[in-house]
Amino acid sequence: MTLIQQQDAEYIASTYSRFPVTFVSGEGATLTDESGSKYIDMGSGIAVNSFGYGDQEWVAAVAQQAATLPHVSNLYYTTPQVKLAKELCTRTGMKKVFFGNSGAEANECAIKVARKYAADKHGENVKPVIITLENSFHGRTLATLAATGQDVFHHTFGPFPQGFRHVPAGDAAALQTALEAGDVCGLLIETVQGEGGVNCLTPEYIKAAYDLCNQNDILLMIDEVQTGNGRTGKLFSYQNFGIMPDVVTTAKGLAGGLPMGACLMGVKVQDTMTPSSHGSTFGGNPVCAAAALSVITRMTDDFLLEVTQKGEYILSQLGGAQGVLSISGSGLMLGIETTKNAGELVRALLHRGVVTLTAKNKLRLLPPLSISWVELEIACNIIKEELAK
Ligand SMILES: Cc1ncc(COP(=O)(O)O)c(C=O)c1O
Numbered sequence: 450m451t452l453i454q455q456q457d458a459e460y461i462a463s464t465y466s467r468f469p470v471t472f473v474s475g476e477g478a479t480l481t482d483e484s485g486s487k488y489i490d491m492g493s494g495i496a497v498n499s500f501g502y503g504d505q506e507w508v509a510a511v512a513q514q515a516a517t518l519p520h521v522s523n524l525y526y527t528t529p530q531v532k533l534a535k536e537l538c539t540r541t542g543m544k545k546v547f548f549g550n551s552g553a554e555a556n557e558c559a560i561k562v563a564r565k566y567a568a569d570k571h572g573e574n575v576k577p578v579i580i581t582l583e584n585s586f587h588g589r590t591l592a593t594l595a596a597t598g599q600d601v602f603h604h605t606f607g608p609f610p611q612g613f614r615h616v617p618a619g620d621a622a623a624l625q626t627a628l629e630a631g632d633v634c635g636l637l638i639e640t641v642q643g644e645g646g647v648n649c650l651t652p653e654y655i656k657a658a659y660d661l662c663n664q665n666d667i668l669l670m671i672d673e674v675q676t677g678n679g680r681t682g683k684l685f686s687y688q689n690f691g692i693m694p695d696v697v698t699t700a701k702g703l704a705g706g707l708p709m710g711a712c713l714m715g716v717k718v719q720d721t722m723t724p725s726s727h728g729s730t731f732g733g734n735p736v737c738a739a740a741a742l743s744v745i746t747r748m749t750d751d752f753l754l755e756v757t758q759k760g761e762y763i764l765s766q767l768g769g770a771q772g773v774l775s776i777s778g779s780g781l782m783l784g785i786e787t788t789k790n791a792g793e794l795v796r797a798l799l800h801r802g803v804v805t806l807t808a809k810n811k812l813r814l815l816p817p818l819s820i821s822w823v824e825l826e827i828a829c830n831i832i833k834e835e836l837a838k
Pocket of ligand 1: 587639644700
C-alpha cells in the first residue's frame with residue numbers, strides 16, 4: 450500500500466472497494482499512475498470523460514470560465530447555463546431543462562415532474578406511482594434507490610419513499626397490466642441497462658412502451674445518465690428508436706469530467722415545474738455548464754458516426770474471440786460475457802495496463818468517445834490475449 454492508499458483507508462468513508470492504483474494524470478485515453486505506468490482507459494470514469502484527458506478545448510473552456518465567473522446563485526442569470534440549455538433543447542426537441550449535479554438528482558427531478566404533472570391534472574396522490582423495470586439502476590438517493598428495480602438495493606436504509614412499481618424489462622403485457630390500477634404517472638426506463646449488465650431493450654418494446662404511455666397519458670421518462678451524451682452513437686440513445694420521450698435525464702458524460710446532471714422536459718411538461726417547486730445551489734454552475742457546452746457542441750454527426758464505428762470495431766475484434774460468449778450494448782457502451790470471472794478479468798487487465806469495468810457478470814467497456822484508433826487497437830489486442838489465457 451502506498452502512503453496515499455493508507456491515508457485513504459484512514460480518512461475516506463469505506464464505501465468503495467478500490468483497485469490498488471492511484472492515477473495522477475492522463476492524456477487522450479491514456480492514464481498515468483503515481484509510478485509512471487500507463488493504462489489505456491476503457492472505462493472513462495464510468496462513462497464520464499467523454500473527451501478523455503487533457504482535451505484542450507475542454508480545459509480551455511473550464512479554465513476560462515473558472516477565471517471569469519466560477520459561481521453565482523441561481524437567483525441570477527448566467528450565460529453558459531442558458532447556452533447549454535438551448536443547445537440541449539435544439540438538439541433533442543425537448544423544451545426546458547433543469548440542471549442538477551448528478552444522475553440521481555436528474556432522476557429525482559424527473560420523479561417530481563411526473564408526480565406534479567399528475568397532481569396538477571388529477572389532484573394530489575391520485576396518480577403518484579412511477580413504474581420502473583426490473584434490473585434497472587437509477588441512483589443512490591433514497592427515492593432513486595426505491596426506483597431501482599433490484600432488491601439488493603432495498604435493504605438497510607428503509608423506510609424508502611413509496612410509489613414505485615417494478616415490472617419485468619421487455620415485457621409489454623406486464624407493463625400494460627401494471628398500468629391498469631390507474632394510479633401511474635410515469636414510466637422511467639434505460640434503453641440499455643448499464644449497471645444491470647449492459648442489457649438492451651428491444652426497439653419493439655421501446656415502441657410499445659411509448660405507445661402505452663401516450664395512450665394512457667403517462668410520462669415516458671428515459672434515464673440517459675449512462676447512455677446519453679453520444680455514448681450509443683446518437684446524442685441521446687432514445688434517438689435510435691424514433692420516439693419522443695416526455696422527460697430525459699442525463700449526467701455522467703454531459704460535462705466531460707465535472708459534476709452535472711440535467712432533466713430535460715418535453716412539450717407536455719414544459720410548464721409543470723413552477724417557481725420554488727425545485728432548486729439546486731450548484732445546479733447549472735457556470736464552470737460545469739461551460740465544460741458541458743464544449744462537450745455537447747462537438748458531438749456532431751461525424752463525431753457520433755465515429756463513435757458507432759469504434760463500437761463496431763470492438764465488436765469485430767472481440768466478437769467470436771476466444772473466451773467471448775456474447776456481446777451486448779450499443780455504440781461505445783458494451784458488455785462482454787466471457788468464460789472468465791468478470792472481476793478477475795478486470796484485475797488482470799488492469800495489471801496489463803487496460804482499465805475496464807464490470808457490469809454484473811460481464812466485462813464492461815465504456816472508453817472515452819474520443820479514444821484514438823491506435824489506443825483502441827492496443828486495448829482490444831490485450832483484452833483478446835487475456836481472454837485467450
Ligand atoms: C442509468 C443510471 N442512472 C442513474 C445513475 C446515478 O448517477 P449518479 O451516480 O451520477 O448519481 C447511474 C449511475 O451509474 C446510472 O447508470
